[in-house]
Amino acid sequence: MYTNVGAQPGVPRPPTNPQPNPFGNAFYGAGSGLIRGGLGAYGEKILGSSSEYVQSNISRYFSDPQYYFQVNDQYVRNKLKVVLLPFLHRGHWTRITEPVGGRLSYKPPIYDINAPDLYIPFMAFGTYVVLAGLSLGLQGKFSPEALNWLFVKGLLGWFLQVMLLKVTLLSLGSGEAPLLDIMAYAGYTFTGMCFPVLGRIIWRYSYYFLMPWTCLCMGVFLVKTMKRVLFAEVRSYDSSRHHYLLLFIALAQFPLFTWLGNISVNWLF
Template structure:
């Protein structure tokens, strides 16, 4: 009994209690430090995941949308030479490949100001505005002008632009090239308003040449798009050798589709009162 009571006394002495408290406090500190380490590791891992996800999203957005400022780096010489290529593509003596720009260890293409074959958005937007001005003038000289009629032409122009973009996207996608930036396709689709503006100018001067001029502009736009799409397939996505027969049929179909689009754009004031 004495030994047992002495044992209990030894266990519950203040000194032993202090040792137990110190031990428990040490365990708390130990596990607390481990908790901080785990938090830091999880935080670093989370930042790594978020960073990789952010870079993945940015890379994919850049692939399909690219930098809008790139498409407005133009000058007077580029605009004049580009209009010649669009209106008379069969007279273009140079190559159709885009100029590469390797700087900082990254591959890219030179902006329009340094490469006539680069797509831009300046000419499509200016051509679209010119088309609307000419359409309004034509409606005026034919006594059919009204805000509603001009609004119809604005909507018609946007629909044609959208259809052209969808057509080019579908053609490239069918040929296995889905990595072309979206703004490139928007630019190529908007060049049709250059030809549409020429058609309206000819209608204003002499309406009887409407059909002849429209067919000529359809031919020019078709040649320009075929050359451009072939260049994309050869130099930018390198899938030119695949499905050659299918490719030729799709390119010809794309060129022929310019006929209804340009006739639609050229028929200003149809149905207007």
């Protein structure tokens, strides 16, 4: 009804389309842009930092599984020589690093003989189970249940070796070594374990010569590895404690090898 009323004399007509306030819109646009930009940057910072934190912790404790299977025939031959004949290894025991993405990373096993791998431990573990089953068959005691128990016994021995190395690192104040590294070093136990079991199959008395030798070689290999590789980043270094722990690792191989080398249907002996 008011739109049809004309302009009264002496009374100014109000504008039908008021002009927008440039300052208000400017402040509103700038403020909302700042808020959106600030919140976005803050969110990206939080998400980015959390993602980097998770990735760094995963790589620190678990690393990349594909790294441990980058091997070839030459590496396998040379690595077996180092594990079974550590006294003849004339090179250094430290791992080789290379810059990747602005950070130092270790070279894969195919380029570094001192790098840990999981190919040899898994193959050696499978060979150990097969030889154990063959030994039971020659004794007339083979059964699927007995083979299953030997398989579990081997896994338990691997787990005990991992715990031995892990607890040793924790006792020195450094438990940051990747878990797969420790699993690889502990898994080399079955590389030496296969020879006494095979020797018993071929000639029973050879077991008593091969078992002490493989225990000694594995002890030396782990001592060299722990000293040059895993202990390299220990923050709190105690020389006397360091040597006692290394000696304990070497001596612990004898009961472990004796237990794993006793192929029988008895679980404990």
